[in-house]
Amino acid sequence: MREHRLTIPAPERWGEGLVAIQKGEELDLDVRLESVHEGILVSGDVETVFRGECGRCLREIDERVEVDFQELFEYPGGEAADFEVQDDHVDLENLVRDAIVLALPFQPVCQPDCPGxxxxxxxxxAEGAGEAPAPIDPRWAALQELNDNQAP
Ligand SMILES: [Zn+2]
Structure with a gap:
């Protein structure tokens, strides 16, 4: 078993949503390579920062994200595998990219109670103002009127 600690820049922008890993962002990788019968078992975690804007108020956000990954890289000639060992190497890029992109929030917010x-x-x-009161459904508004008219 071999362990590697690597810091490499993201080769391109990863992610299509409001937030993404920007090209050149540092990826801190902790990788373990284990030789198993069928190939090489790769596991580890990656830590980086995603940047973008809040889905509610459009404020810029950057947040650390840490993601675990594990995948078996099969030796060539095995069952059709998603990942193969090539020339005694494993290509971590797709594995790490997929793990991170899946972990990015679909609706990122600058803070959990962002009022938007x-x-x-x-x-x-204003911060802490909370959610704006929902407009009254017109059907309820009609009832409200009835109520008001019947009030003594
Ligand atoms: Zn916000």
Missing amino acids: LDPNTGERL
Whole structure:
């Protein structure tokens, strides 16, 4: 078994959503390579930073993300494998990219209770203002009117 610690820059932008790993971002990799009967078992974790914008208020965000991965790289000639050992090497790039991209939040927020933008003005709502009150459903509003009329 061999262990490697590597820091390599992301070769290109990874991710298509609001946040992504930017090209050149440092990837801190901790990789273990284990020789098994069918090939090489690769496991480890990667730590990096994703950047982009908050899905609610569009503020810029950057956040650390750490992802575990494990995959068997089969020797050539085995069952059709997703990953193969090639010339005694394993190509970690696709493995690491897939692991990270899957871990990126689909709807990233700058903070869990980000109040977002005011639906009317488009301005950022003050922090801690909470969610804007939901507009009353017109059907309920009609009931509300009845209520008001019947009030003594
Ligand atoms: Zn936000």
